[in-house]
Amino acid sequence: MALLRYESQVRAPLVDGTKDYHQVTEDICRPVEATPSRLWWIGFLISVALLIFGIVSVTMEVIYGTGQWNLNKTVGWGWDITNFVWWVGIGHAGTLISAILLLFRQGWRTGVNRAAEAMTIFAVMCAGQFPIWHMGRVWNAFFVLPYPNTRGPLWVNFNSPLLWDVFAISTYFTVSLLFWYSGLLPDLATLRDRAKEKWRKHFYGVVAFGWTGSTKHWQRHEALSLVLAGLSTPLVLSVHTIVSFDFATSVVPGWHTTIFPPYFVAGAIFSGFAMVQTLLVVTRKVLALEEYITIEHIEVMNKVIVLTGSIVGIAYLTELFMAWYSAVSYEEFAFFQNRLNLNSPYGWSYWLMMGCNVLSPQIFWFRKMRRNLFVTFFMSILVNIGMWFERFVIIVTSVYRDYLPSSWSTYYSPTIWEVGFYLGTFGLFFTCYFLFSKFFPVIALAEIKHILKKNGRSFKDHMDELEGESIDEFSGRHGHDHGA
């Protein structure tokens, strides 16, 4: 066990307070086992109300067609696709935290990964709504799948980025769900074994799949997590890359840019971490988990926010430079007239984006600000607003003025049903999150216990005993025989 201590002793502990394993179980299971608080009910019911409003809005759209939305020629993509890209972007942080940070051996991920992964899954669920209902005749949605049909069979166009999106988003959702759920199994078994009420025993008995904690199972579980992390890492990068291809492979000025894939991925991580902050700053307080999601976690994520925010800023400037350097008048018009010019119809949205995404996160260069919860929460909201406007700017300012001035559209603004649909996805997202925080442990129990002795405050001095005989030494003598 000589390699247990791979982390510097000067690092702040990731689990605060004096804890033993049982205390960890108690702390994390408490919110699940307690009756829901009044606050929970209020939040949950507001979410459900929003969800119902969303369902009504979508129903209007299904009955009367996409004409219920203010889309026009040439703004065929408006709030719907803006919201789609926004939600998909948010859905990137969870898998980034759980997969990429696992490969990079970042111990702090254990405190936040479960909630972040759940957030990812809910965000992708919300994202998926937009392209589906945007189809108009949603009962034909299955046309996007390559199935043997009576029209030839006429296959889908595998050369189209919109089809790549279908595969990317559905794969991403499936893999994230599997990754999340396989990680949950041991924790659900803990809840099952602690359950007192009959329904709880039965419910967790079913969802825990009969997990026992056998050493062989753990060995396979570890292998599974590692490979899933390895698969998810390129996957998470591919998803927003492919979303950016929806734009980049077109010949619309403002979209036709080779910088889009990395620019979109950085933006996705940026907005995803902002949403994680929004949720966790509240969750840790309400569920009294401050010793597990410590101020260190918040600070690290704020560092990621200032890094990715600055990458996004560089991308904005690069775009402007390339528009000028290309000397293509359409490109120049799209960037300097439709976006940069504050007096143009949508100029305000460009500067709102710049302010929220590039300028405001710079406050996180200051340690005091990174460790301030109010600043963190406020900034996380600001970043999410900014990132929504980034997608709005990219989509609307590129298409509302065509190559042909005679077909320039009138000012596009959404109808109540477009807004309602967007609010409805908030309802879906938070309804799911409230249910998750009530029925599942929001922190990965087994993983916290796994790092407790390395990174927990109370175990920091206990290491030397553990590092006695090396395993290789032992198994060298005993090989692979099975005792006798």
Added chain:
Amino acid sequence: MAVKKFVVGNFDDEAVLFPAVKKVRRAGYRIHDVFTPFPIHGLDKAMGLRDTSLHTAGFIYGITGTATAVGFITWALTVDWQINFGGKPFFSLPAWIPVTFELTVLFASVGMVLTFCYLCQLAPFVKKDHFNTRSTDDTFVMALECTDKTNEAEALNFLETVGAKEVKVEYRETEWWIGRYDKEKKLFHKEN
């Protein structure tokens, strides 16, 4: 249903469990299993378990996904129904990379998770015995299988000397089952 007899030791610290596993094996006892609340790196090696082949399975699933995607798209767009998309060649491999990649990942992940569930015999509604419900909380449980030759008293004693906090002889189900267990068998103990 296979109920067997075990000598069970409960440990409360993996730092004690680790050397105990080594000593127990050295003394020649056969470890049925060790149940732990979280993965303990190296315990599988100390117990003499062989490495899992799950990675290899995942690789094979991934390759299957790649082959499926490339094979199907090639057939659909170059053989079954050729469509001229903007004058590009029918066999336009670079444009198929995204779908090929996604299917590779999808096949590998889904295949691996299903294989994992199959190997560990995990499924909804499945129930299993793991000796002590605290083993998913803070207790590390070592179960030694008793054979005809096993001297139980000696084994119990030995487990205590290597650091087990609580030792006992127990009869336990080793297979999975669905539903309640006490219908046909006498050896019912409280369901977890």
